[in-house]
Amino acid sequence: MLPVSQPPIENGAVALDQGKVIRVGTWEELGSPRDAIDLGDVILLPGLVNSHCHLDYSGMGDKILPPSSFPDWIKLLIGYKSETSLEQFAKSWLEGALMLAQTGTTTVADIESFPEILPRVLPHLPLRLFSFLEVLSPRATPVAPAEVLQNFLRRVPFERLGGQGAQPNRWPQPMMAGGVNPGWWFGLSPHAPYSTTPELLAACQELAARHGWRLASHISESEPEFQMYMYATGALHEWLRNQRDMADCGHGSPLRVFDQAGLIHESMLAVHMNYLWLDDAEILGRRGASVAHCPRSHRYFKHGCFPHRALTGAKVNICLGTDSMASMESGPNGTSGLNMFTEMQMFASWDSTVSAEHILRLATVNGAQALGLKGRLGQLSAGAYADLIAIPYPGGKTSVYEKAIHHQGPVSASMVGGRWVVPPISAELDASLPWLAGRPAGA
Ligand SMILES: [Zn+2]
Secondary structure, three states: OOOOOOOOOOOEEEEEEOOEEEEEEEOOOOOOOOOOOOOOOEEEEEOEEEEEEOHHHHHHOOOOOOOOOHHHHHHHHHHHHHOOOHHHHHHHHHHHHHHHHHOOEEEEEEEEOOHHHHHHHHHHOOOEEEEEEEEOOOOOOOOOHHHHHHHHHOOOOHHHOOOOOOOHHHOOOOEOOOOOOOOEEEEEEEOOOOOOOHHHHHHHHHHHHHHOOEEEEEEOOOHHHHHHHHHOOOHHHHHHOOOOOHHHOOOOOHHHHHHHOOOOOOOEEEEEOOOOOOOHHHHHHHHOOEEEEOHHHHHHHOOOOOOHHHHHHOOOEEEEOOEOHHHOOOOOOOOOOOOHHHHHHHHHHHOOOOOHHHHHHHOOHHHHHHOOOEOOEOOOOOOOEOOEEEEEOOOOOOOHHHHHHOOOOOOOEEEEOOEEEEOOOOOOOOOOOHHHHOOOOOO
């Protein structure tokens, strides 16, 4: 057992009650209970936390080939989105969720471009979900930024997501949606500096702070974005200069724009942060913000080196995400699809000086911290949610952490909140979860 919050336990066991972990230890320490489920020779570890995803783009695998530039990719994505129906997005969303469930993710932080589909898909999702509502409006409008934001919020059918009433501010805490979903959280995702205005960012911050919502934004993802903010030049500046007010460019890094609008703090999940200026890392560390890194998406765009050392040196909490099927190339067996193990493996392949234990932390406890649920997600310890996964234990001499992060294929078992999502051979099938019976997601 790899509890992550403490050293590995050989012949480990975990006692669960009411969807939570109440104790971990060796089989003997837990009293060798007769009603236990023996998972056999496996590595048991906490369910993985996927800190950045776009489930609704899951149907776009290999539909957009790696473009020559980041702005070109955005144009292709906008074109694809305009030709795709809500029905297709809902289907893609569930296909992506199924990929994650089968490969060990138990919590996903998702950017919702189409919140209208949530009542349809959420009851079928056996994972914990953080829904970050995508907000973007690059043009200055005659309408006040707060009203622009309200127009986005009106697209979220809160009243159909569990019957808790239409006031989103009642929901800073997890709630049970209809069906079997084990937990849902709501937050805001002002998309990126270049697709918003400083005034809209400030409005997002004001509302998020009032309601206790977390924030997630794409910041400093590409070189053209960095050039646009630093020097008011480059391909993104060229494309956008007739579409938005560029007065916020030429004064510092993309992070500075967010910081000046008051959005860099412990509730901010800054996605990507591939390009840093001067003390950007120090600002993130000082403010307690987290950074989500998506290795396969990073490779797809051929970004410069992810500044792992600079961020770690500044004590920034770094976590891992899959990003979307629209920004990854399929590989040979086992490397296609949304899969947090593949993300860990790609991270490991880039820097052999980072230990497997550290990489596993990026996909577990660090993700939990980024989502404000340290101690409850990403570790096996008393009081944590009973979110756990098992993968085959192949034996051999390499460390158990190495074996864990290099796992290929689906997990042998997965549990969320004490309920099987992928049941082990020895467990009773829970008929209330339709995809366990081999039926397609959402059927
Ligand atoms: Zn993204």
